[in-house]
Amino acid sequence: MVPxxxxxxxxxxxxxxxxxxxxxQRTLVNKNKTFPPGPRGLPIIGNLYQLDNSSLYLQLFxxxxxxxxxxxxxxxxRKAIVISSPELAKETLKTHDREFAGxxxxxxxxxxxxxxxEMFFSQNNDYWREIRKICVSHLxxxxxxxxxxxxxxFEVKQLIKKISCHASSEKVTNLNExxxxxxxxxxxxxxxxxxxxxxxVERSKFHSLFNEFQAMLITxxxxxxxxxxxxxxRVKGLHVRLDxxxxxxxxxxxxxxxxxxxPNKDISEGEDIVDVLLQLKKQHSFSFDLTYDHIKAILSxxxxxxxxxxxxxxxx
Numbered sequence: 667m668v669p670x671x672x673x674x675x676x677x678x679x680x681x682x683x684x685x686x687x688x689x690x691q692r693t694l695v696n697k698n699k700t701f702p703p704g705p706r707g708l709p710i711i712g713n714l715y716q717l718d719n720s721s722l723y724l725q726l727f728x729x730x731x732x733x734x735x736x737x738x739x740x741x742x743x744r745k746a747i748v749i750s751s752p753e754l755a756k757e758t759l760k761t762h763d764r765e766f767a768g769x770x771x772x773x774x775x776x777x778x779x780x781x782x783x784e785m786f787f788s789q790n791n792d793y794w795r796e797i798r799k800i801c802v803s804h805l806x807x808x809x810x811x812x813x814x815x816x817x818x819x820f821e822v823k824q825l826i827k828k829i830s831c832h833a834s835s836e837k838v839t840n841l842n843e844x845x846x847x848x849x850x851x852x853x854x855x856x857x858x859x860x861x862x863x864x865x866x867v868e869r870s871k872f873h874s875l876f877n878e879f880q881a882m883l884i885t886x887x888x889x890x891x892x893x894x895x896x897x898x899x900r901v902k903g904l905h906v907r908l909d910x911x912x913x914x915x916x917x918x919x920x921x922x923x924x925x926x927x928x929p930n931k932d933i934s935e936g937e938d939i940v941d942v943l944l945q946l947k948k949q950h951s952f953s954f955d956l957t958y959d960h961i962k963a964i965l966s967x968x969x970x971x972x973x974x975x976x977x978x979x980x981x982x
Contacts (some may be wrong), residue, residue: 701746704738705729712740719884726750742891744770753769760901764790772890773899774882777912783963785969796953797960801968804942813936814856821852846873857969859938878911879970919962940965954980 709712735751739896767790779787832839889896
């Protein structure tokens with residue numbers, strides 16, 4: 667029978683060896699790099715244990731008061747630089763934007779964007795410039811946005827009528843709910859050519875899907891920061907949840923595409939974003955073939971950020 671002390675040493679030896687080689691590798695990588703000061707973290711996990719998504723902006727603000735407008739964080743095996751002053755933000759996002767244009771490949775972002783097929787989560791390369799041109803020139807141009815003004819005006823008038831009816835009948839109006847419904851309806855009509863709010867805000871297919879989409883984007887996947895501990899994500903069921911949401915989103919987008927490819931489709935409301943993308947697909951005028959997955963990625967991610975932008979404008 668193996669003595670307990672020998673067994674304990676045998677079990678812990680791989681862990682000690684890992685710490686040794688990890689620290690040695692980290693020293694070699696960072697030997698010629700100087701990072702801004704920042705809070706001291708624990709081995710392997712770094713500062714992850716100190717951060718909370720629900721109040722992250724407040725935590726970063728407090729750290730900026732202690733360490734200055736630029737400081738570093740160790741997020742597992744990833745090094746992060748935090749910038750909190752307008753001057754430095756301009757330097758990184760405008761003056762030296764090319765040097766800071768790269769982004770890490772996060773599991774949820776890559777899954778929900780069809781492996782970075784749209785412009786938000788794609789790498790900074792020739793493909794990104796091409797897909798950005800498609801989005802900016804054909805979907806978000808001033809002319810295109812102006813063409814949707816009638817939809818916005820109609821839905822705002824409908825909202826005013828609804829609030830007026832509530833006031834006449836002395837019924838309480840939940841402004842948060844009706845503004846959410848307005849945002850959702852405008853986005854759906856512009857992007858998909860139809861509304862999904864007829865059953866109410868809380869039961870809206872579009873609304874519930876994008877709530878789940880947002881939740882997954884901000885969910886912490888341990889494997890994004892400490893790859894060899896990725897099994898924790900599977901134990902927590904994160905990959906199953908991500909696969910389910912992606913499947914539902916994919917089916918939703920495919921349903922929208924099928925509706926638009928139906929020769930009997932009602933075109934009385936004019937051209938929407940799906941129509942534009944399907945026309946571009948037929949033209950074959952890009953350096954790559956625009957597939958249905960490209961269209962789904964643009965619809966899901968770009969529509970989501972447009973949705974968030976509308977909500978932010980309403981809050982402000």
